[in-house]
Amino acid sequence: MVSASFRGVAFDLDGTLLRSDHSVSPEMRSLCSALTGQGLLVTLISSRPPRSVEQIAGSLGLQGPWAALNGAFIFGPGRTMLDRSSLPEATVEHILARYGRDERISLNLYAGFDWIVQAADRRVRAEADIVGFPPTVDAGFSSRPAIEKLLMITDEGSSDNVRLAEELAALDDGIAVARSKDNYIEITRSKIDKGRALAFIAERRGLSAREMIAAGDGENDIPMLKACGLPIAMGHSPQPLKQAAELVVGSNDDDSLTDAIGRLFRAALAP
Structure with missing residues (x-):
């Protein structure tokens, strides 16, 4: 049922997709590969600078678009700039x-x-x-x-x-x-945040933000979780983020997020 309703997933990086040592677990790497292999959108929406987001996306084989700088800079492969919003x-x-x-x-x-x-x-x-x-x-x-x-x-x-x-x-x-x-x-x-970035990226792929699952762990992830169809918070998230979530998982070091998303997309991942 979930796989028919949702067409992709957006990850925050630090504290969410990345482990505490800033690496990607083999299980998460495998999940991202399986999802993209089924034609689902896997994107990164981070406060990190574009160069860092680009490095992580490349290591996961993701095709983009991705968002950096808390959603103020959206880009794709080859550093193709798709949207940028400068401060006054x-x-x-x-x-x-x-x-x-x-x-x-x-x-x-x-x-x-x-x-x-x-x-x-x-x-x-x-x-x-x-x-x-x-x-x-x-x-x-x-x-x-x-x-x-x-x-x-x-x-x-x-x-x-x-x-x-x-x-x-x-x-x-x-x-x-x-x-x-x-x-x-x-x-x-003003009005530039991860929720806007999620909507922009989904639209580039012919989707709506409501067709996306999103996961995060920080206060800056609240707009993204409110914009998506199924919001997921990490267990160490501040209370306001947990209140915006429909599902709360464990630590970014225990692969509970990987397990949860794998279960949600089980039908899509079935051989």
Whole structure:
């Protein structure tokens, strides 16, 4: 019944498709191969930069489209740009002027496949280890193209995280503010989120978002789960995401998500 109703699945990456060591389990790799082999759409919708999403998609043999930067940049094979939504320049200037010298925050700018930072500090180096490549260092952000996403990284467990998110949301400068992790504050253009990206990608394949299953684990995944036909939350997700889900699975390290999606598409995967 499920396989007749749903035509694909969209995965968040960190904490969802990827294990805690940022690798893909053999079981998940096999599932993605089986689903795409049956003509089903398997896509990645992540806050990661496009270059990192591209690397993971390539390793899984996915054909695209995919979304990066929390949905602000949608692209396909060969780095074909399908949609991009840049932040208002005045808003970027305002945020940089207000927070650019705050040592509690590491500011990261994303413009297409470029990742730009003021300094490769310890927070930035940790992020580089996660995504698999280093950023470009431009002290003071002296020269920059149009920006699709601005990421603020604070220290884990810091009391500044909630306050910063609230301050940014209160700016009302045509931006959307979401947290992908407790200490990661994602800033994109207003109304640009993973839900919009899911609808865009599904339409490119002649589908609706309601024909898609979607899985995630962060607050920034809530729009995607609300847009899809069957929302799945990981067991470690914050409560608001679990409330948006119809199914809650276990850890990203125990292949419970792989098992659940495999059962849902069993008829489609049958030889």
